[in-house]
Each structure stands twice: as C-alpha cells, then as structure tokens.
Amino acid sequence: MASASSSAMQDTAVSTGRVTRTFVYLVLALFALFYLLPLYVMGVNSVKPLVEITSGNMMALPQVWTMAPWHSAWSTAQIGVEPTGLKPYFLNSILMVVPAVAISTIVGALNGYILTKWRFRGDTWVFGLMLFSCFIPFQIVLIPMAMVLGQLGLAGSVPGLVLVHVVYGIGFTTLYFRNYYAAFPTELVRAAQIDGAGFFRIFWRILLPVSGPIAVVSVIWQFTNIWNDFLFGASFGGTSQPMTVALNNLVQSSTGVKEYNVHFAGAILAALPTLFVYVVAGRYFVRGLMAGSVKG
C-alpha cells in the first residue's frame, strides 16, 4: 500500500486505478458492516429496557440506557432452577479452560518435539493416528467417554471435562507443533546433545524459546474450541456445567417472560473471553499458522 500512489502511474500487472480501489474498499466496508451487524444488535439490545425491544425496533438505539440486563445476566437471572446468574458457570468455564488449554498445549509441544527430533520406528504411523483423531466427530465418542469418566470417578466434574478436552485437543496441538518443529533445524538439537543437554533440557532451553508463534496458535485454537464447546459440557458437566450450557438454560427457559435484553447481555458475556483472546493474540495467530504450514 505504501507505493500505491506511484504504482498507479506504472503499468503493473494488477490494475490499481483510483476507481478500482474505491470500488474494492467500498465492497470491503459493506462486508465488514454486514459481519458487525449481529454484534451491533446484541450490543444495543443488551442496554435497553425489555419494553423497548418488545414494542419497538430491534435495530434502534435505546431511548433509556440501562445496565440492569447485564447485572441480571451476571448475578441474578434464573439459570435452570437457581437464580444465580451466569457468574458461577463463568467460573466453571475458566476452571475448565485454563488447565485444559495448558495441558493440551504442553503435551502437543512434547509430542511434536518427539515426533520430529527423537524419531523412532513407526513414528509416522503414530502421527497419522493422532492426525486421524482430529477428524473424529464429537458425537461418536460420547458413550465410551461417559463410561471412561464413570470408571475414573470423574463424571460430572470439572477435572472430568478437562480430561475430555485434553484428550480431544492433543490431536490438533500435536499437528501444530509437529509441523512447526519439522522446520526447526535438527543440527541445533545435535549441537545441544554434544554440548551435554538432555531430552528435557533441549526442549526447555532450545526449542521452547522459539515456539512462541505456534504456542499462540495452539492456545487460541484450544481456548476458543473448549470455551465454545456445548456438547461435552452438556453431556459430562453434571453439577459443574460450563458457561455455554448455562447460557442455553438461560435463553431456553420455558417459564415466564423472555427477557431478550438479559439474553443478549448473557450471550455477550459468554463470548467476551474468546473475543479478548483474539484481540490480544490474534495477529500472532495467522503468522503462526503460516509458519507452521510452510514446511511439514
């Protein structure tokens, strides 16, 4: 873009005339507006009193601004039979997501390290099977998973959900780290071996410090998937259901008036953590994805 003005004069392969560019930006702006529309609707309706929604236009800005729906969604709304708001479920989700993301990322990094730098007979098969696990639909494993969790005594608990998400996530994290480390020069590992560093020391001191981009990819991917998961949460959550299940219970409650403003506030609350992760680490995400995929 820096040379846009000068390249307009030149006879380049891609036409960069003023008209063309205006048109392109116009189309892009339209698309951006279109994609932002749901967020706008959720935003404005979450700060309106309910009467404005039921009587008026969903698209209009609020006549009376109020934070009451947010407060209600967070701490007083009826979730199932308890008037607890989403707060305890938000905490459940945090308690589930943080260890699940951390464990699956670390295990994936170790797997990638072993599959590229400590290769063994049949390692491509092991990797192939792990890759295969990325393609197994959630629904297939529900019943066996329930049996395993029952036998381990983890059914209906946060640790049980952590286990489920770690097992499911390792396939993806292994894929990311393996491809990333495949491009990492093996001579460095050999040099470290000659220098006297062992298996974990090489991992900790040589590979991990340069794994930033792919770790970000793994964390974002795992975080959004686990945070947004509904099926496992609803199936194995028991008394420690995550945010997504609670949001469903809030919105789907069949008694009383449908408090749309509270529902909108609750939905935004449920989406905030993933939004936050994307905003903070998003630019590393694409970079890391590219870095991992160039060689592999």
Add this chain to the structure above:
Amino acid sequence: MSFLDIRRATKSYGTVEVLHSVDISVEEGEFLVLVGPSGCGKSTLLNMIAGLESITGGEIAIKGRTVNGVHPSKRNIAMVFQSYALYPNMTVAQNMTFGLEMHGVPKAERDHALADVAKLLQIDHLLDRKPGQLSGGQRQRVAMGRALVRKPDVFLFDEPLSNLDAKLRVDMRTEIKKLHQKLGTTIVYVTHDQIEAMTLSTRIAVMNKGHVQQLGTPREIYDRPANVFVATFMGSPAMNIIPASVVVKDGCPNARVADADGVERLLPFSQPNLAGREGREILLGIRPEAITDPEGADRKSSNIVAMSNRVGVAEPAGSDTFVTMTLSGRDVIGRIRADANVTSGEPFSFAINMEKAVAFDPKTEERIVH
C-alpha cells in the same frame, strides 16, 4: 595406539552398508580432512566419531578409550556444523558457554574461558548479540568459538565453510589453518572441496562409495594418487587421463599416444617401471600444470618432452591460460603462461613434464607402482 583410532568401522542402514570397514588413525595435533563427493560416507563417519550416529561394526577410540555407545557429550569432542547450529534465542556468550554450563562448570570459570576464546577469535564485541544479528563470517567464528571453549580432545568440522561466499571462504580457510598451527589441536574436517582439503590438512582421506580410496599427506595424494578416482577428484582442472600403450625404446618405457591428426607420438616415462608391460594398454595420467609452453616448463625436471599439437580451445583465466588439445581421442587440458602466444585451431609446441606422469591399469584403475 594413536590419539584417534578408527578400526574396521562400518555403518549400515538396514541391509545397506554405507561405510565399509574404514581404518584411519590420527595422531595428536594432526589435521585430517575427509574428502569425497556427496554420498561417499564422509559425514556419516564424522557423525560416528561424534556419537550422533551409532557404529554398526568395528571400533572408534579416542585417547585409547573405546567410545562405541558413549554419549556425544561424554566423548570430549566438539563439533562445528555446516549451518553453524547456533541457538537462535541465546546471545553469542550464552551460545559459547552453553556446553560448559551443561557440564556443570562454575560461572567464573566459564566467563574466563569465554573471554580467552573471544579474544583469540576477535569476537569480544559480539558477545551480547543474538546469532540473527551476525554476518555469515561472524557466525562461523562464533561456531568455532563454541567448540574451542570446551577445550575438547578432538574437533570435528562438518563442511564449515560451504555456506560462505567464495572470498570469505578463502579468508576463513586461512584463519582455520592459522588457528590449528597456533593451538596444535587435533582436527577431523569433512569437505567436498578438494582445494580446502589440500590447503588445510596434514593428511587427507579421500573417500568414495563408503571406501577410503587413499590416506596420505596432501603431496602424496596429489603426486601419487592411488587410483583414477583419486587422481581425477583431487586437483582442478582434473588430471588428464589418456589411453596409451607401452612401447619400449632404447631400453626405456614410453607411452604411445596419438595426436590431434592421428599421428603417433612417444612420451618416455621416468618413474614407473613399465618394462614388463610392453605392448599392453595403460591409462596415462598427466596433471594440467605438467603440460605447458616451453618457456613455462619446470626447469628442474629432467624429462621435458616437446610435442607439437593442434590447439582445440584456449581459455584465458588471467594468471594462466587453459588450453585443450586432443591426445588419443581425449580432450587434454594444459596450463600455459598467460602471455604465451596461442591460437585456437593452430599448432602449438607444448612441453610435457613426464617426470610427474603416472600410469594406471585400465582394468582395475589402480596406479601402476612398478
């Protein structure tokens, strides 16, 4: 027992043997160069010395201790890699002392060793930089520094100069040689560049297809190559190999060749005694610098043969001119003085120094010694 002993070392991958019973012994302070085309097994052998590849058969011993199965870090060796293999996240100083740190050397001692080596290699001012901020030549120095800091018994170099541009390569070559002369360390150095091998080594092992073809000093390798492979691999341009037959005249063996016009010429040998081979076919080996113009001929030689032959192509290279002519149907390269008057297609009177000529058996391709 030598400093570094390689005895009947073999290496197989599955059923494929890539290194066949290699025997090399290296004395303390020697600079051994393993040279050969790619795939000859030279890097595999180096990695076996380092412990990065297992030894399938035979034995490798350093300072009298068999190191088969010993972990690389416990062999007291250091290696300089082709890609330098500097840790990208560490500073130069951290890179160089990482090995000492791993071996539990106290900080004060590490700093001392680092300061010494940094001064020796003139990289004091780079110590706080990351490898990414260094030029190719500087990285090369740091990689060598990392090896030197450890004070190992044997230094292993794996094509350390092949990533540098031509000019820097020549400079670093001289630098490595200086360093070796100064420190008197034992070095095993792998390269595919025969000039590097000649200039650096005290001894060369020429390898091909997993066999050591010849082991000897650079002079021996150059003047008395064991076979046609060694003769043509070492030296640039390569040694001319010309089919000839042996004719005895006046009690003296001659090589009979045909010139560009098919006229038979006799080239009298001085060294190999070919008396028993009269009438048999041989391969005559003459280095390009032994085919000159009469003024450029070696005055000390007792066996300069004058021969007029038609010039094929003249290629001026600045310092010399390379001239091709045809002998026995083969293109033969001579190296004449740059200011000699030579024209393509015209006859020119060459002076051939037959004192340096060698002969090979056409079947076995081994050099005929007597």
